[in-house]
Amino acid sequence: MKFYRIVTFVILILATSAYASQSNVVIYEQFDDIKVVAVINEKDIENSPKWHPGSEPLPLSVDDAIKAMHDFISQPKVIGSIEEIEIRTINDFPGNWHYLIKVAASETDSRQHEMYLVLMSGKVIPAFIEPESIK
Numbered sequence: 148m149k150f151y152r153i154v155t156f157v158i159l160i161l162a163t164s165a166y167a168s169q170s171n172v173v174i175y176e177q178f179d180d181i182k183v184v185a186v187i188n189e190k191d192i193e194n195s196p197k198w199h200p201g202s203e204p205l206p207l208s209v210d211d212a213i214k215a216m217h218d219f220i221s222q223p224k225v226i227g228s229i230e231e232i233e234i235r236t237i238n239d240f241p242g243n244w245h246y247l248i249k250v251a252a253s254e255t256d257s258r259q260h261e262m263y264l265v266l267m268s269g270k271v272i273p274a275f276i277e278p279e280s281i282k
Contacts, residue, residue: 170188170189171186171188171189172186172187172188172189172237172239172240173185173186173187174186174187174237174238174245174264174274176235176247176274178231178233178247178249178262179231181249181260181262181276181277182276182277183247183262183274183275183276183277184274184275184277185262185264185273185274185275186272187237187264187266187272191266191268191270191272192237192240192243192266193240194268195243195245195266195267195268195270196267196268197241197242197243197267198242198243198244198267199242205234205267206268207246207265207266207267207268207269209232209246211269212232212246212248212265212269213229213232213248215265215269215270215271216248216250216263216265216271219263219271219273228250228251229248229249229250230249230250230251230260231248231249232246232247232248232249233246233247234246234247235247243266243267244267245264245265245266245267246264246265247262247263247264247274248262248263248264248265249261249262250262250263260276261273261276262274262275262276
């Protein structure tokens with residue numbers, strides 16, 4: 148019985164250290180008057196195709212990025228129209244780019260927004276909108 152406790156403890160230690168070794172990258176973006184923050188696993192960035200403008204086509208088209216975003220969003224949720232799409236580099240990762248998509252949170256209220264980052268691999272990361280500071 149004591150042997151099983153030791154094995155369980157060792158497995159727990161190994162699993163915890165493996166999870167802790169995953170590093171995340173925090174991305175800060177300014178989109179018009181909105182400040183956006185997203186947390187991306189570094190492996191997701193490294194596994195995403197690189198793009199060098201002018202020398203090769205985009206690895207993920209705008210249509211594919213929009214489709215990936217729609218597939219990511221749960222079906223019962225209704226979102227409004229896409230208001231803006233930009234393509235941006237990922238700082239500290241040369242050749243890695245992402246789409247930044249600004250969507251109206253509902254069809255009736257265009258003042259509320261949701262933001263999504265779409266890597267060139269098609270992986271979608273929801274972004275957090277920083278609240279405006281109180282003056």
